[in-house]
Amino acid sequence: MIAKNRLIPREIIIYEAILKRLPLNHPRKAEFENKLSLKRAGYKGEKELDYHISQIDHSKLTILHDLRIPYNDTHFQIDTLLISNSLIIPVDSKYYAGTLEFYPEFNQMIQYLNGNEKVYPDPILQTKIQARQLKAFLKSHQFSSPPFEPLVAITNSQALIKNPTQSNEVSQRVFKSPGIFYKIVPYLEKYQKEILTDPDLKKIVKLLLRKHTPYLPNLKELPYSELQKGVECPACHAIGMERLHSQWGCRKCGFTSKDAHVAALKDYFLLYGHSATNSQLRDFLGISSIHQTRRMLSKLDLNTSGELKGRTYTPGKTFSLWD
Ligand SMILES: [Zn+2]
Known part of the structure; x- marks a missing residue:
């Protein structure tokens, strides 16, 4: 059973909005393009892994994709969590390219790519740390934990995994996405003793869903004064x-639209915060009339608070910024 689906990471949606509004030759364009393409590649790899998981008989497993749980003044993140009554398997996804050599005894992984050598923290250690944090989190909520068997999925099909020290840890815990079935079945067979009752398992899933806090990039350093304001032409x-009158017209290509402002409003809420006044939105959309703006906003699912000039608008339930 899938208890939590994977959604498009919020970072992707925010970076897309930033890139749309950064001037063409802005010095930070490449930085955000790089961030966006890394996130997109990681997401693509995770979706592929999700597909392979969906092919497994998961009648005895509860699956939660993409969890980020606050714990001890920080957060721990789990890309995929498989829970049964007798076992918990956290899976960390890594979209690394090139040749990957694992050295778990030194807690490192070396990537060889395009003639370069780069050292990364050992992903096995990372997923074990996440498992330990989840265990402590469950304990702090009075749940006893079944055994944990953390795994590392290398989601880039082009990557070459190497295990030069022939470590059992690496061969047991690291795999390419299509191999997930063969990694988890031995564990499912090994652990048959039920530690969690069905109601407890349900409570844990509910708790994790309630505590999940999506990551949002810090936008304090954004070059706000250089972001382009205005409504984007969909064409x-x-x-x-x-x-003009009751529609938007593009000066460049002549396209007209009745609702092109909706996407611009979403950009505003994504980049400037989730609340805005009529005058802030007027400035952003490039409209001079207060009344026209108020009429336009009243047709959308926005919550309002305050009166007259102090009235603020926030996205309503169906005005989702995240899809
Ligand atoms: Zn146009």
Whole structure:
């Protein structure tokens, strides 16, 4: 049973909004493009792993994708969590390219890519740390834990995994996404003793879902004064559509739209915070009339608070910023 699906990471949605509004030759364009492409690659790898997991008979497993749980002034993140009554398997996904050599005795992994050598922390150790944090978290909520068997999925199909010291740890815990079935079955067979009752398992899943806190990138360092304001043309992507009568017109390609402002409003809430006044939104959309703006906003699912000039708008339930 899948108790939590994987959604598009919020970072991807935020980086897309930033890139849309950074001027073409802005010095930080490459930095955000790089962040976005790394996140997209990781997400693609995770979705592929999800597919292989969905192919396994998971009638005895509860699956939670993409968890981030606050614990002890920090957060721990688990890409995929498989829970049964007798076993917990956290799976960490790594979208690394090139040749990957694992050295668990020194807690490191070396990546060889395009003639370069780069050292990373050992992913096995990382997933073990996450498992330990989850165990402590469950204990702090009075749950006894079944055994943990953390795994590492290398989700880039082009990567070459090497285990130069022939460590059992590596051969038992590291795998390519299509091999997940053969990694987890031995553990499912090994641990048959039920530690968690069905109601406890349900309570744990509910607790994890309640505590999940999606990661949001810190936007304090954004070059706000350089971000382009205005409504984007859905046809040619030029920013700065004009509001004429009851529709938007593109000065560049002539395209007209009745609702192009909706995407711009989402960008505003994503980049400037989840609350805005009429005048802030007018400035962002490039409209001069207070009344026209108020009319336009009243047709959308936005919550309002305060009156007149102090009235603020926040996204309502169906005005989702994240899909
Ligand atoms: Zn256009």
